[in-house]
Amino acid sequence: MNAQVEIQLIAAVVAIACAIPGVFLVLRKMALLSDAISHSILPGIVIGFFITEDLNSPLLIILAAVTGVITVMLVEAIQKTGLVKEDTAIGLVFPALFSIGVILIAKNANDVHLDVDAVLLGELAFAPFDRLIIDGVDMGPKSLWLMGGILSITLGLLLAFFKELKVSTFDAGLSAALGFSPVVLHYGLMTVSSVTVVGAFEAVGAVLVVALMIAPAATAYLLTSNLKKMLVLSIVFGVFSAIGGYWMAHLLDASIAGSMTTVLGFVFLMVYLFAPNKGLIAVVYRQKQQRTEVSLLTFLIHLNNHKEENERHVKHLNEHINWQKVRSKTVLELAEKNNLIQIDNQIVKLTTKGKEFTDLALEYIISNRDEKIEHMKDDFFLFRG
Amino acid sequence: MELSEYFLQLFSDYTLRTITLGTAILGAICGMLGSFAVLRKQSLLGDAISHAALPGIAIAFLITGTKDTNLLLLGALVSGLIGTFWIRGMITKTHLKSDTALGLVLSLFFGFGMLLLTFIQKQPNANQAGLDKYLFGQAATLVESDVILMAIVTGICLIILLLFWKEFKILLFDADYTKTLGFNTKFIDILITFFIVLAIVLGLQTVGVVLMSAMLLAPAAAARQWTNKLSTMIVLAAIFGAFSGVFGTAISASQNNLSTGPVIVLVAGVFVLISFLFSPGRGIIFKQIRVFQNRRDLELQKTLQFMFDIAKTHEDISHPHAIKILNNFQGYTKATLKELEEKNWVAVNGQKWSLTEAGYQAAVNLYTNNQ
Numbered sequence: 106m107n108a109q110v111e112i113q114l115i116a117a118v119v120a121i122a123c124a125i126p127g128v129f130l131v132l133r134k135m136a137l138l139s140d141a142i143s144h145s146i147l148p149g150i151v152i153g154f155f156i157t158e159d160l161n162s163p164l165l166i167i168l169a170a171v172t173g174v175i176t177v178m179l180v181e182a183i184q185k186t187g188l189v190k191e192d193t194a195i196g197l198v199f200p201a202l203f204s205i206g207v208i209l210i211a212k213n214a215n216d217v218h219l220d221v222d223a224v225l226l227g228e229l230a231f232a233p234f235d236r237l238i239i240d241g242v243d244m245g246p247k248s249l250w251l252m253g254g255i256l257s258i259t260l261g262l263l264l265a266f267f268k269e270l271k272v273s274t275f276d277a278g279l280s281a282a283l284g285f286s287p288v289v290l291h292y293g294l295m296t297v298s299s300v301t302v303v304g305a306f307e308a309v310g311a312v313l314v315v316a317l318m319i320a321p322a323a324t325a326y327l328l329t330s331n332l333k334k335m336l337v338l339s340i341v342f343g344v345f346s347a348i349g350g351y352w353m354a355h356l357l358d359a360s361i362a363g364s365m366t367t368v369l370g371f372v373f374l375m376v377y378l379f380a381p382n383k384g385l386i387a388v389v390y391r392q393k394q395q396r397t398e399v400s401l402l403t404f405l406i407h408l409n410n411h412k413e414e415n416e417r418h419v420k421h422l423n424e425h426i427n428w429q430k431v432r433s434k435t436v437l438e439l440a441e442k443n444n445l446i447q448i449d450n451q452i453v454k455l456t457t458k459g460k461e462f463t464d465l466a467l468e469y470i471i472s473n474r475d476e477k478i479e480h481m482k483d484d485f486f487l488f489r490g
Numbered sequence: 491m492e493l494s495e496y497f498l499q500l501f502s503d504y505t506l507r508t509i510t511l512g513t514a515i516l517g518a519i520c521g522m523l524g525s526f527a528v529l530r531k532q533s534l535l536g537d538a539i540s541h542a543a544l545p546g547i548a549i550a551f552l553i554t555g556t557k558d559t560n561l562l563l564l565g566a567l568v569s570g571l572i573g574t575f576w577i578r579g580m581i582t583k584t585h586l587k588s589d590t591a592l593g594l595v596l597s598l599f600f601g602f603g604m605l606l607l608t609f610i611q612k613q614p615n616a617n618q619a620g621l622d623k624y625l626f627g628q629a630a631t632l633v634e635s636d637v638i639l640m641a642i643v644t645g646i647c648l649i650i651l652l653l654f655w656k657e658f659k660i661l662l663f664d665a666d667y668t669k670t671l672g673f674n675t676k677f678i679d680i681l682i683t684f685f686i687v688l689a690i691v692l693g694l695q696t697v698g699v700v701l702m703s704a705m706l707l708a709p710a711a712a713a714r715q716w717t718n719k720l721s722t723m724i725v726l727a728a729i730f731g732a733f734s735g736v737f738g739t740a741i742s743a744s745q746n747n748l749s750t751g752p753v754i755v756l757v758a759g760v761f762v763l764i765s766f767l768f769s770p771g772r773g774i775i776f777k778q779i780r781v782f783q784n785r786r787d788l789e790l791q792k793t794l795q796f797m798f799d800i801a802k803t804h805e806d807i808s809h810p811h812a813i814k815i816l817n818n819f820q821g822y823t824k825a826t827l828k829e830l831e832e833k834n835w836v837a838v839n840g841q842k843w844s845l846t847e848a849g850y851q852a853a854v855n856l857y858t859n860n861q
Contacts (some may be wrong), residue, residue, distance in 0.1 A: 131586075137534055144700065186774060188766055189711050192589075193533040197711060200704030201759040204752030207626070211747045269747040312541065313604070316597030323590050360608035366601020373594065377584070388583050 107238030113351050115249050116365065117230050119305045120317055122256040125263055126298045127318035131326060132274050138177060138295070139318045141199035143302045143311040146175040147206025150303070155213065166251075166303050173299025174292065176202060194235040227310030229351075229361040248308055255304045259297055260283070263336075266290070267452050271332055309362040316345060320369040327380045342372055400436045405445060405463045408455050419451045496740045506743065512632040512640060513754060516693050519644045521688045521709035521731030522651070526682055528710040529662050534589075535574070537703035538596040539690045542573030544699060547624055548610060559636060562624075563691050570687045573599055581846030600699070620740025624743075627698030629739060629750035640692055647685050651724075658682060660722055697751035705761045708758035709734060715769035733756035790826045791856065794835065798853035801845045810842035 130136050149172030153165030176198055183194040237244040244250070263270070269290060273280035277287045298318070305314045325338035350365030357364065378385050411417060419437070437453075440446045445459035455463065500506055527535055543566035550565025551557065573595045580591040607622060623631060651658065657678045660668045669675050686706070693702045713726035736756030767775050793816065800815075801807045816827070827843070830836045835849030845853070 131590050134587045134589050136587075136589040137537075140537070140596060141591055183766075186766065188715060188774075189528070189774055190531055190533065192531065193707055193711050196533045196537060196703050196707040196757070197762060200701050200708075200755050203700060204704075204755045204759075207749060207752045208756075211752075213748055310604075312597055312600050315593055316601050319590060319593040320598060323586055323594055326586065326590075327584060333505055354605075357605070357609055358612050359605050363601050363603075363605030363608055366598055367605050370598035370602060373598065377580070383584055385579070385583055 111233045111246055111249065112229055112361070115246060115252060115308060116229060116347035116351055116361070117257055117344045118252045119308050120247065120321070120365075121306055121340050122252055122259055123300050123314060123317035124321045124339040124343040125259050125336065126294060126301055127322040128325070128336050129270060129274055129294055130298065130330075131293075131319060131322040132335075133294075136319045136323075137181070138194055138316045139298055139302065140312075141180065141195045142173040142176055142295075142299050143306065143314045145202035146170075146172045146198040146299065146303055146306070147203050147311070148209060150174060150306075151206050151209045152210075155209075162352075166300060169303040170196040170296060170299040172202070173302065174295055177292070177295045206403055216357065217249060218363050227306060227308050227313065229308045232365070234306055248304075252304050252308070255301055262293070266293075270294070274332075284423060309365065313362040313366050316366040316369055320366075320373050321346070324369075324373045324376045327376050327383045342369070346372060397432075397435060397439065400432060401439055401445075402437050402463075402466055404433075404440065405455065406467065408446065408453060409463045414452055417453045419448065419453060493740055496744050506739075508533045508634055508637055508741075509629050509632050509750075510739050512637040513642055513696060513737075513739045513750065514732040516696050517639065517705070517731030517733070517735030517754070517758075519640070519689050519731075520648060520649065520693060520705040520730040521713065521727030521729070522644075522647065522724050523682075523686045524706035524708075524731070525713065525720070525727045526658065526662065526709035527686055527706055528714060529720075530682075532686075533707050534592050534703065535577070535686065535851045536706035537590040538577060539570045539573055539687050540694060540699045540702035541596040541603075542599035543567070543570040543691055544600050544624065545569050545606055546603075548603050548606035551610060552606065560639065563694070566624075566691045566694060567688060568693075569599065570691055571684070571766055572640075574683055574687055588846060603704065623698075624694050625699050626749060627694065627696050627701070627751040629742075632696060636695065643688060643692060647688070648650055650681065650685065654678060654681065673726045678706070697754055701751045701755045704755040704758060705731070705734075708755070708762050712758070712761040712765040715765040715772045717847055718771070730758070730761045734761060786826070789823075790829060794830065794849065794853050795857055797836065797843070797845050798857060800848070801850060801853075807850045808837070808844045808846060810839060812846040813838075813841050813843055816843075845846055 127136075127139070130139050146169040153162065153168040157164050159165070179198045180191070180194045183189065183197065184191050189197070218254035232248045233246045235247045237247045237250050269280065269285045272283065273285065273287045273290045280287050280290070296470055301318075302311075302314050305317065309317060321339035321342040322335070324342050325335045328338060329335050346365050346368040349360055349368040353359075353368060354361040354364035376384065379387075381387060408417060415421060437446075437448075440459070441448065443458075444456055445462055447456050449456045496506070500510060524536070527533060546565035546567070546569025547562045548565075549564050549569070553565075554561050577588070577591045577595050580586050580594070581588050586594075657668070657673055660671070660673070660690060661675060661678050661682075668678075690702050690706065693705050697705055709727040709731035710723070712730050713723045716726055717723050734754050734757045738757040739750055740759070742748040742750045742753040765773070767773055770776050796816070797811075800811060801809070813827070827836070827838065830849070831838050833849075833852075835846060835852055836843050837846055
């Protein structure tokens with residue numbers, strides 16, 4: 106294997122390993138804990154490095170993972186005192202731990218080869234140079250083995266505890282009632298996340314680990330609400346961004362991790378804008394449509410309630426229902442186009458169809474029973490829920 | 491350099507004076523605006539925005555080609571604001587929750603910023619060195635003009651704060667009510683968010699992207715423990731922030747190889763720790779003491795009830811009884827008996843106690859009316 110292929114392979118493995126816990130973090134509204142962990146493991150890494158002098162040592166990973174879990178526990182302990190809210194607790198814990206890490210590095214900078222920049226940003230391009238050699242046989246890059254191992258464990262845990270994870274994510278109470286402790290699952294997830302962050306930080310850095318965890322999951326979440334599909338989609342997005350990012354970095358001669366994040370950001374932006382149901386454009390269009398339809402309904406009900414001519418004059422309606430000119434015009438046109446009203450000599454009148462429609466809608470509003478409007482759902486956003 | 495030496499030199503040494511003044515002002519403005527961030531439950535906004543500012547710095551450099559701090563900070567401000575509004579857009583228009591939105595903007599913007607920074611570093615332009623000081627901040631690079639800028643911004647911020655005090659306050663505690671009163675909540679909201687972003691951007695140069703959020707949060711979280719009043723909290727937070735700045739600078743200046751940002755953050759963390767433990771109203775220690783006191787009061791009353799139950803059966807309520815009969819009873823200790831005596835509820839005579847008239851009345855009040 107040449108170095109190019111190896112880098113892409115490592116990037117893809119890191120992306121998959123991050124995407125899986127990321128999905129659960131996003132669903133459990135704990136996305137920012139990954140940010141906190143990625144920063145606060147620094148002292149663990151530094152202390153581990155002082156002891157072993159090797160960035161790939163398992164002790165380092167264990168220490169860092171322990172620091173990650175300690176972070177979560179500290180945040181929860183502070184929260185439990187009731188003195189500050191959860192987000193403030195997170196915001197207090199990780200900068201403090203990170204500061205300790207930075208100071209530890211700075212104080213020992215002369216005799217230790219560990220750079221804060223390296224921890225924060227990582228450098229994937231160097232990964233193929235650090236090889237695992239057993240009995241003189243080159244087994245490939247160390248970080249590929251490391252991340253491959255973490256990924257296999259994550260996958261194994263995911264398959265073994267999928268049901269439990271699913272239930273506890275969507276209904277912690279039910280999960281506890283069924284006998285699997287949400288606390289154990291919570292800390293299990295946190296441990297997996299910490300280990301993944303530690304394994305990945307060397308390749309992509311502490312901040313970009315967060316991007317690899319949150320962005321694919323968030324992108325997938327905009328496209329589906331099915332957990333399995335969400336997992337698959339986030340893996341696809343992760344891998345796509347990893348490989349796309351590599352080639353972009355190649356082209357621009359810039360940081361691989363930075364490019365990967367940028368591709369992730371681009372993919373997210375596209376989905377955010379254009380996702381069929383939950384994308385920005387779809388949402389804004391739907392909201393606008395609903396607003397018009399609510400106005401239309403109000404308008405029809407108003408007509409239904411008033412027989413006197415002066416209440417039904419086109420000009421008068423403007424001020425009476427207090428709409429801006431443009432909107433009342435849209436509503437009038439929409440109603441007329443659908444044969445719901447008739448305009449004679451500037452006086453608006455409900456047609457038979459309009460009357461029927463209004464009665465049905467009124468009945469729905471009063472009874473709030475869905476079957477009343479079943480056949481209207483095709484024509485109206487408003488009733489589609 | 492020793493700490494005392496530092497304070498001696500503070501008034502004569504130009505560099506030290508500038509840096510100390512800079513970090514003090516920064517701490518003050520961060521504490522002031524951080525109070526709003528904390529109370530609005532936007533604590534981690536600072537983290538997201540400080541990261542989101544990075545591409546702005548890089549793009550400002552790419553466009554202008556200069557390292558003029560003010561221009562770079564302007565870029566940071568623009569990209570920080572874009573990040574803020576995107577976060578808000580995501581929360582209101584999609585089902586993504588605020589933590590996901592914050593994390594996304596934080597990491598995606600920062601990653602893009604890193605891409606630009608590494609891209610800039612490869613450019614054949616000798617000017618680019620030192621852009622990465624914004625990552626961790628370098629208080630030592632503060633010059634007088636930076637401090638003046640900070641002071642001006644702090645001044646403007648203070649004036650705005652005083653002008654819109656009523657609006658800010660009411661928006662904080664009841665946004666819906668503010669709307670019904672006819673205030674333009676959107677404008678007030680944008681105004682306060684703008685100033686929070688501005689404070690974050692100002693701090694980038696000194697404490698850097700990564701630690702900026704703590705600068706915003708820690709003084710406010712500490713100040714919150716000492717008071718329930720907004721104005722007091724803001725003043726306290728500003729003072730805590732300023733002191734963190736000064737002490738942090740002093741400690742880092744008096745040691746070798748200590749970057750200022752992390753030290754300032756840790757000093758602020760100490761303020762938080764002290765406040766969490768020792769604040770009289772909410773502090774953990776006093777809370778615990780109050781728990782013990784309540785428990786003792788309860789036991790005292792249990793003793794009184796027991797005595798009352800005995801006294802009820804006698805015609806003379808002050809009929810003496812042996813202290814021994816209290817022994818089996820949980821609420822009884824020598825101390826509680828003494829306290830009861832001090833309250834003049836019981837009279838102790840040798841090995842006997844008897845309920846006084848006052849004690850009987852107190853017990854009647856406590857145990858009969860509510861039954």
